[in-house]
Amino acid sequence: MGLAPATRQRPTDRKPPPRRSFWGSTVGKKTVMAVSGLILLGYLVAHVVGNLKVFFGPEEFNAYGHWLRTMGAPVLHREWALWLVRIVLLAAVVAHAVSAYQLSGLDRRARPVAYAHKKRRASYATRTMRWGGIIVALFIVWHILDLTTLTVNENAEPGRPYENVVATFSTWYGNVIYLTAMAAVGLHVRHGFWSAAQTLGIGSARRDRALKTLANGLALVLTAGFVAVPVAVMTGVVG
Template identity: 35%
Template sequence: MMSSQIDDDRRMSTRSLPRIGAIEGVDPAVLERGRVSTPSAPLPPKPQEVRPPVRPPTWFVKTTAAVTGILLALFVSIHMIGNIKVYAGPESFNSYAHWLRVVGYPLLPEMSLLWVVRFVMAGAIIAHIWSTLLIRHRGAKHRGKQRSPLLRAGSIISRLMLITGLVLMVFIIIHILDLTTGHMNGTFLSPTAEQSFAYENLINSFSRPLFAVIYAFSMLALAAHLIHGLWLVAADLGVTGRRTRAVWRIAAYIVGIAVAAINMSIPLAVQIGVLA
């Protein structure tokens, strides 16, 4: 009898509990399992990492490298065409050099064209160096310290772009001091208002074997730099067509080899006596 009374009391106690949900602020699922507690607050979402935009944007840097590369390639190509006039003799070559100094005169001051070209090319060189080095830095940063062999450049020419660029920078300085200002040419003849001595200065410079070798070696670096540089222009400007890229590659080889070969022939012709 005593145990029966205890069981009845337990059942009555259970029926007297409020139904699920009757207590405010109580999680029904917890109450059903016999534990009364307030629902835990949801965890706040993790804030997404917002990276600041890259300045300047990569597309702008690549476009700068491509446009300045095209300008520099056009300049060396036109310069090469002018150099061919040396084979026509001193009168033809000196007349061409003198015309560059006085073109536009008297409407424009003398040497206006030369100074415009010099400023444009100087700006193009600075922008080209800045953009290509920035692209190289960002690429190395994204690759990290451990570089996969699959990410290495695919050709020797592409791996030597930095070296050939440095060689060309040194050559530009030497070339200016040799044939423009005459500081590295002891027999340099300064031009006058009526005449240029570009032919004589060129012959005197390339008659020195060291300067002939420096010029020829620099032209090899120029050929390698032009070939791969013009090929990179296609990628930087978003050229994706297979046939277009194939034609572009052929054109890069033609321009690079032609410019270097024609320019290299001049010191060789001086050394063997064809030009004197």
């Protein structure tokens, strides 16, 4: 009984799956989120340093506010550099928020079944990142209306940032809004800095403890620096 002839396999018509774009991949979204987050972190560091100038009196703080509008002069026209900074920050905020939202959606689709023990899923900071981000986003809108456009600052004086800061923190609601937002910022920085380091390949088993310590210290210093201003106004140190 002879052997059956070998069957010839037909070449498959299947095409290889299309390669995802950088943004379309999870790694790409995490990278965008990490880089945009570090840009915003750099701004927070510069912002808190500027805020602390309020302790040197109205003349120096108002001069700092004037410099922000004229930096880059005479090469750049008045406020051009400031608007460039604003555009970069807006792009970073949008990129950060969109990547966070899409990554959250990917995570929900990957795990349609709820965790049996939610407490084991992540740390407190991780579980509050979403709400913390929403709080910070709402605060940014209020902060602009309060100290940039002066829309909600009843006692605002255009061109007098020192007096406007004092006016804001002389109200109970201004302090509540600001202190709540700064607590959310601290938690966001604490978790976000360490996550960004992991995403960008800076973290490792050997550096893990040092990075977490640095993240905790950075979050603490930034939060304390921002909180110092309203506390100083409330206690009469600044006013």
